[in-house]
Amino acid sequence: MFEYAPAPESRSVVELDSSYGLFIDGAFEAAKDGATFKTVNPATEEVLAEVATAGPEDVDRAVAAARHAYGAWSALPGAERAKYLFRIARIIQERSRELAVLESLDNGKPIKESRDVDLPLVAAHFFYYAGWADKLPYAGFGPDPKPIGVAAQVIPWNFPLLMLAWKVAPALATGNTVVLKPAETTPLSALFFADVCRQAELPPGVVNIVTGAGDTGAYLVAHPDVDKVAFTGSTEVGREIARTVAGTGKRLTLELGGKAANIVFDDAPLDQAVEGIVNGIFFNQGHVCCAGSRLLVQENIAEELLASLKRRMDTLRVGDPLDKNTDIGAINSAAQLARITELSEIGAAEGAERWSPACQLPERGFWFAPTIFTGVTQAHRIAREEIFGPVLSVLTFRTPAEAVEKANNTPYGLSAGIWSEKGSRILAVADKLRAGVVWANTFNKFDPASPFGGYKESGYGREGGRHGLEAYLA
Structure with a gap:
């Protein structure tokens, strides 16, 4: 058997601030009540940063910002929205080493997976849905499909940046605006993505990011001015969300557990x-x-x-x-x-x-x-x-x-x-x-053009591919 010498990736490519605020209407700001939580490196238990906890007032502000931005964003021609998505994809590629190290620090996954699997797929999803943005009349959902409105998106900790891409890219391509809540144990890559949005000069309010635990997610899902809810996570929480959304007229997609x-x-x-x-x-x-x-x-x-x-x-x-x-x-x-x-x-x-x-x-x-x-x-x-x-x-x-x-x-x-x-x-x-x-004769192979989703207690709706557009079109 070969003896391996350690081959550590440098942490110096990531500059972490001691604290991070909520990303609302194109700017970082503290939570109204000043509440925070700590995110740790699971490999060392070292505290990486302090992160704001969004309360009901903060969620209100984020949803209002998304609603305000929706009119202009949804009115843009698809080709113009595509330019922003292409720009985001290219910036992700340019910053892929930094983002891969960040993901491994905050999540605990091996750097070779975040570097060789997660980040290439994140960029690929934005490239793929950028290509759809001006072709929606040919997607098979009617000659003039319309966006739904404000999408509330709640993502898990296992693939933080990839799950963000799975949800944000089709939502933006179809003309919706977004309020996203990352998992409380892995908020950092979503907050760095907020910086990517600013770098890409995405109009303020099109993407908003509120951090916090389950309560923050519950406020967001139940918010009366949200039109669509997308959740990836446990079946137990998925059931709660389905009960919350039932009878409200909100569109819902759930990608839950599995036992393959x-x-x-x-x-x-x-x-x-x-x-x-x-x-x-x-x-x-x-x-x-x-x-x-x-x-x-x-x-x-x-x-x-x-x-x-x-x-x-x-x-x-x-x-x-x-x-x-x-x-x-x-x-x-x-x-x-x-x-x-x-x-x-x-x-x-x-x-x-x-x-x-x-x-x-x-x-x-x-x-x-x-x-x-x-x-x-x-x-x-x-x-x-x-x-x-x-x-x-x-x-x-x-x-x-x-x-x-x-x-x-x-x-x-x-x-x-x-x-x-x-x-x-x-x-x-x-x-x-x-x-x-x-x-x-393979396993765990993913492609942006291929739909993903389950049956029974694994949820409903599909993400990825042409099918992934449907959840964000009225």
Whole structure:
């Protein structure tokens, strides 16, 4: 095995202020009541900055700014709106190293993921929707589609800047204005994006960013002058939002939890499948709503596949997110680490067999070793509940029909993966899976032109692609 020397990315490319205000009507300002919270680096528990907590008055001001900006912004020709989006995309590319380091500092994800996956996709989404801005009459939603108005957008902590791009880009392209609330554990990249908007000379009020915890999000979602709500996060909070919005006439899209099945048939290319399994569950520490957290492997190859998977897991490097060799970074927060730990202990108590590679975890910060459970049944909580961490449950099957039945035996329906050399089998199984996205001989691949979303408790509506425009058009 190779011995790796540390290859740290420099923190010096990011200049952090000690405190950040709310971004309302093109300017940063303190919260009315002066309330703040601290955002920490999950790898070290070091405080990165103090951030304003938006209260009801602040949300009122942000929504009023978005409403005021809406008239002029929605009246702009699509080609003019596209210029702003193209400009934002180019600035993101120019500042991608800075933003990638910032994302890894605030979120805990490995720098090679924020640098090579998140930031290229963020820019790509703005480029893609910039291209749609002047072609909306040809999108299939009528000859003269209109924007909805003011969009309230609440995003999670697992892909802070990418989730922002998924929501802000189509909203702006279609002529809406935005009030966005980032997650309280990862607000910094959204606040840096506010600076990108100023650099791109986006008209004041078109994008507003209010930071805070769940209360801030609740004020925003319930605000009477909001026309559209878009939320990505937990199914539990999604239910609350649906209840709040019910009967108000607000448009709503929800992208919620998942418990994806990664199905490996006995004719699959095993080495390729192992890489896909590792990518499916250990990418971003398993903080992925569409993570392949249930491995369904055909019984006659289970032993061989598991041996190969364990060998591969032995090579995973857990540690400093800013080290370019790191495969698995820090868990995003103490609360999330506690949930992962609790469900893993329940898995072992219920009789599943737990295995992790030997790895030394740092003493400070929030860390969890990559873990697999074998001997898992459909009744185990670890096979039913979303763990949202680097924990894989392994189940076996004998026939394609059994694989489909087990894959669909979940309240979620966000994604799935199929590994087989037979195209006919892939198509036949994919057709029976109740999942919004099905990958074939790969996993966790995203493209701005491809829609993403789920069924059942994974939410409704689609983001990305032509379908992603629909949520923002009246």
